[in-house]
Amino acid sequence: MGSEHRHAPLPIHGVAVLPQGLEDIGSQELQALGAKQITPLRRAASFESDMACLYRLHLQCRLPFRLLREMARFRCDGRDSLYDGVQQALDWERWLHPSMSFRVDVTGTAPGLKHSHFTALQVKNALIDRQRDLWGKRSSINLDEPDLCLHVHLHRDEAVLSLDGSGGSLHRRGYRAAVGVAPLKENLAAGLIRLTGWDGSTPLTDPCCGSGTLLIEAAAMALQRFPALHRNFLLESWADFEPDLWNAEQQRAQKRQQPVDNPPRILGYEQDSKIAQQARDNIRAAGLEEVIEIVEADFRDAPAPEEDHGVVVCNPPYGVRLGDSIELQELYRELGAVLKKDYGGWDLWLLSGNRELTGALRLKARRRIPVNNGGLDCRWLHYELNRRLR
Structure with missing residues (x-):
């Protein structure tokens, strides 16, 4: 011994x-x-x-x-x-x-x-x-x-x-040939979803979903889909590579994947038809088209959800790279109004890179988690939306 x-x-x-x-x-x-x-x-x-x-x-x-x-x-x-x-x-x-x-x-x-x-x-x-x-x-x-x-x-x-062991960055999942103008990296999106505590048991909605990264990472996490199963790794050419052990771990990951027989309700709104199509293309490439629905519409025109509880995630423009400041103030103000009116009882998580714009929501954050998004100092903000009166 x-x-x-x-x-x-x-x-x-x-x-x-x-x-x-x-x-x-x-x-x-x-x-x-x-x-x-x-x-x-x-x-x-x-x-x-x-x-x-x-x-x-x-x-x-x-x-x-x-x-x-x-x-x-x-x-x-x-x-x-x-x-x-x-x-x-x-x-x-x-x-x-x-x-x-x-x-x-x-x-x-x-x-x-x-x-x-x-x-x-x-x-x-x-x-x-x-x-x-x-x-x-x-x-x-x-x-x-x-x-x-x-x-x-x-x-x-x-x-x-x-x-x-990978050579290329692991944030590149392989599903995102098409991205918006200011894309959110996939691994950061996955981390943001994990911070919400969402587990797939309640609905998830993104009112400004862009190319769909937050929704895709959420669905992949809920269904235990591992995009790395489809990529090649440099560790496979290491001198001490153990093929049998590697195959066993691949099988272990495959067995964790959940079927899509009772999927979580995941919904995204995007008013730009070109970007909405990018989101659908990315979702299809990720193999999640049965799970995520993209509605080509402005969130202001969307019907209120039927469910009393769920999670809203959102990465709206910050005004650093996209959009005009006055227009964005109006966007945030109207987003806050819609959320308060239609999503009472839900949790909102919003990625903010601009405190002035976030103030236009007229909501009080319960948590502020500092994160870095593409070199920008941001906050992942958590709000509890007041329950709607029936």
Whole structure:
């Protein structure tokens, strides 16, 4: 037994890169999927896992941009120590054959390494020189579709070398060929829905649904649909990839998916016919056309819902990128009026990037959760709408 214990695999140290403001709820998602020793960080959360859990996170997580697997950390106080540290960090003969392409992503700084492009060049040179020593030939660089994606994080006098298991950002689900003018990233939308506590047991409505991202992420969450099941992952080309374990985790995710025999009622309104069609195209691409209904109409013309309780989610224009300020003031004022009149007893969650416009709703927020949306400082606001009088 002691011998078995000595040979037990070491835990994998990883980092989930998250939207700013979703660090805590992102940590909860990691924990729910089996990760251990989770620590929320700024725009990230660190964790420990075994290989099965790491595969599970890639397949089932909705909130991270990326999942990074730490492979080595070493002292880095300049260009030379970075070069030497990278060469010695891994058995490159096993991990990066010249037939494979690679990419290097860099975050952070160290003495003499203040620019990410320059740092990435030093990492690339270290790897290529090592390959030439081993084989007399080198890998090519592929920024778009590499076989191996390396991530180097510099902080103070230390470098952390990690592998990116996906290569491309996990927020890209694959269903959204068509987006509106100021799109909401899919993983942020998923996090916002999770913060509402909506579980599919009550109706969900978006009065200004745009290309439908909030509705799609809500439906996918309620039905346990995992878009990552349909994508290719760079981890499948890692030297220690375990196909049987990977297949088992894929089957595990597939078994969690719910049938559409009793779907939640999910409804979106969009007055622009072109954008409404974009929403329908995205919904169809996500395989959720049986679950989500898009009505081409102005929310002001929509009938009041029959249900006494539900959730309204909304990401109206902020006036930063879209719309004229006076027109938007009127939009918010009328949105508030319609919600108070027709949606009494419902919960409203609204993403605001403009306090002045939000004031035009004439509603008092119960919660204000800071989030970052495409570089904009926003608040995910929760309102309880007073019950309607019959």
